[in-house]
Amino acid sequence: MSLEIRTVGDDDLRGWAVAVATGFLKPPVTSDEDIAFRRSDYDPERTWGAYDDGRCVATFRSFPQELTVVGGAPVPTDAVSAVTVLPTHRRRGLLSRMMANDLRAAKERGDAAATLIAAEYPIYGRFGFGPATWTSAWRIDTARAGLDPRHAAPESGGRIDFASPEEVRGFGPGLHDRFRVQVPGAVSRNDKWWLRATGAVRLAHDPPTERHHAVYRSPSGAIEGLASYTYEDRWEAKRPDNSAHVERLIATSPDAERALWQFLCSIDWVQYVHTGQRAPDDLLPHFLGDPRAAAIQEHSDYLWLRPLDVPRLLEARTYPVAGTLVLEVEDRARLAGGRFLLDAGPEGATCTPTTRSAELSLGVGELAELYLGDAAAARLAALGRVHEARPGALATADALLHTARRPWCPDMF
Numbered sequence: 415m416s417l418e419i420r421t422v423g424d425d426d427l428r429g430w431a432v433a434v435a436t437g438f439l440k441p442p443v444t445s446d447e448d449i450a451f452r453r454s455d456y457d458p459e460r461t462w463g464a465y466d467d468g469r470c471v472a473t474f475r476s477f478p479q480e481l482t483v484v485g486g487a488p489v490p491t492d493a494v495s496a497v498t499v500l501p502t503h504r505r506r507g508l509l510s511r512m513m514a515n516d517l518r519a520a521k522e523r524g525d526a527a528a529t530l531i532a533a534e535y536p537i538y539g540r541f542g543f544g545p546a547t548w549t550s551a552w553r554i555d556t557a558r559a560g561l562d563p564r565h566a567a568p569e570s571g572g573r574i575d576f577a578s579p580e581e582v583r584g585f586g587p588g589l590h591d592r593f594r595v596q597v598p599g600a601v602s603r604n605d606k607w608w609l610r611a612t613g614a615v616r617l618a619h620d621p622p623t624e625r626h627h628a629v630y631r632s633p634s635g636a637i638e639g640l641a642s643y644t645y646e647d648r649w650e651a652k653r654p655d656n657s658a659h660v661e662r663l664i665a666t667s668p669d670a671e672r673a674l675w676q677f678l679c680s681i682d683w684v685q686y687v688h689t690g691q692r693a694p695d696d697l698l699p700h701f702l703g704d705p706r707a708a709a710i711q712e713h714s715d716y717l718w719l720r721p722l723d724v725p726r727l728l729e730a731r732t733y734p735v736a737g738t739l740v741l742e743v744e745d746r747a748r749l750a751g752g753r754f755l756l757d758a759g760p761e762g763a764t765c766t767p768t769t770r771s772a773e774l775s776l777g778v779g780e781l782a783e784l785y786l787g788d789a790a791a792a793r794l795a796a797l798g799r800v801h802e803a804r805p806g807a808l809a810t811a812d813a814l815l816h817t818a819r820r821p822w823c824p825d826m827f
């Protein structure tokens with residue numbers, strides 16, 4: 415059998431798209447609109463396929479992305495997506511080979527890290543990824559939420575209106591840019607993302623439903639929040655039993671966040687609001703009269719990060735206190751490992767290779783878990799995944815790296 419891994423040419427896109435669908439258990443079809451969109455969006459240098467006698471049997475793509483780190487700075491990342499190997503060709507090392515190619519290229523390009531949303535937990539740790547953000551999804555029982563629809567207008571004095579898909583494409587990118595600098599773990603969205611999110615383009619397996627878009631304006635008229643959602647239209651014995659499914663809700667102020675959730679929970683006929691993937695420490699339950707009206711339906715790892723340039727990453731984020739730490743970072747793939755001296759404080763940080771003795775030893779995946787402030791070094795040490803060589807180094811790491819609010823990535827990619 416002749417198995418070749420290569421980048422995907424324009425003529426190969428259709429077979430590649432069908433392989434992606436098959437790998438993700440979708441019907442093995444595509445559409446002309448799908449192919450035209452992929453053609454306008456894909457980077458031939460960064461779209462990989464494995465070919466067996468000319469048939470595409472594995473897929474992989476990456477694209478440029480910015481990740482917001484603690485403090486609000488964006489770092490360039492290599493976003494990995496559309497990873498599939500056909501069931502006929504699994505466990506022969508095809509993913510491993512495609513991943514190695516892509517990470518090497520990303521390192522050479524100067525990306526600080528690679529990112530992905532893992533379909534299954536056990537797949538990506540071996541490649542140096544670690545779960546850097548987590549997510550929770552709630553179902554809100556609106557009857558129990560304690561909100562009075564007579565007073566559903568924003569308490570802030572702002573207002574909520576519906577927006578058309580065209581309007582969302584107009585103000586959405588600016589709103590999102592203002593939002594993402596506030597949220598470590600958030601990632602950039604390109605123009606193509608907005609076309610799909612507003613139904614202007616539909617890939618072969620995208621859901622057919624149009625979304626409703628509710629926009630929040632502050633009392634001064636500034637756009638500060640957007641909720642995009644669909645309804646599940648259900649009646650039971652002449653009684654409404656509908657749900658609103660929130661696909662995304664972003665806000666740049668707590669007022670906007672509160673107003674949009676209260677609006678969604680006050681719509682007549684809506685019994686349940688499904689929140690979609692939120693930050694695990696989302697404020698949402700506390701906007702309700704009875705926080706128990708919000709029941710967690712799902713809690714899981716979400717954005718996985720693979721450091722490629724440790725000094726760049728550690729210098730890009732901010733630190734609440736001053737401290738130094740010598741980190742021994744182990745990386746089996748030899749892309750990002752080494753011993754580094756982090757000298758950090760509220761005024762900035764330097765991170766340089768050092769010959770000083772290591773104070774904390776950890777794998778590159780563990781560094782990914784700590785980097786955006788989510789995991790605690792003390793907890794990873796208790797699990798035997800971080801080793802403290804200098805007493806007090808764990809406490810220093812947590813004082814420097816851990817954050818009061820948890821990072822959050824709202825987007826699937």
Ligand SMILES: CC(=O)SCCNC(=O)CCNC(=O)[C@H](O)C(C)(C)COP(=O)(O)OP(=O)(O)OC[C@H]1O[C@@H](n2cnc3c(N)ncnc32)[C@H](O)[C@@H]1OP(=O)(O)O
Pocket residue numbers: 437438494495496497498499500503504505506507508509510511530531532533534536537540
């Ligand atoms: C970012 C995204 O796109 S996430 C979507 C990922 N895709 C899917 O989940 C679709 C369904 N699954 C698949 O297509 C394939 O099983 C893939 C892509 C996950 C793995 O592809 P393969 O070519 O089989 O992986 P490969 O042979 O390189 O495996 C490397 C190692 O990972 C292990 N591995 C691979 N997939 C899995 C898995 N799903 N669960 C546990 N271990 C796994 C292999 O056993 C192997 O381990 P070893 O090195 O100890 O022998």
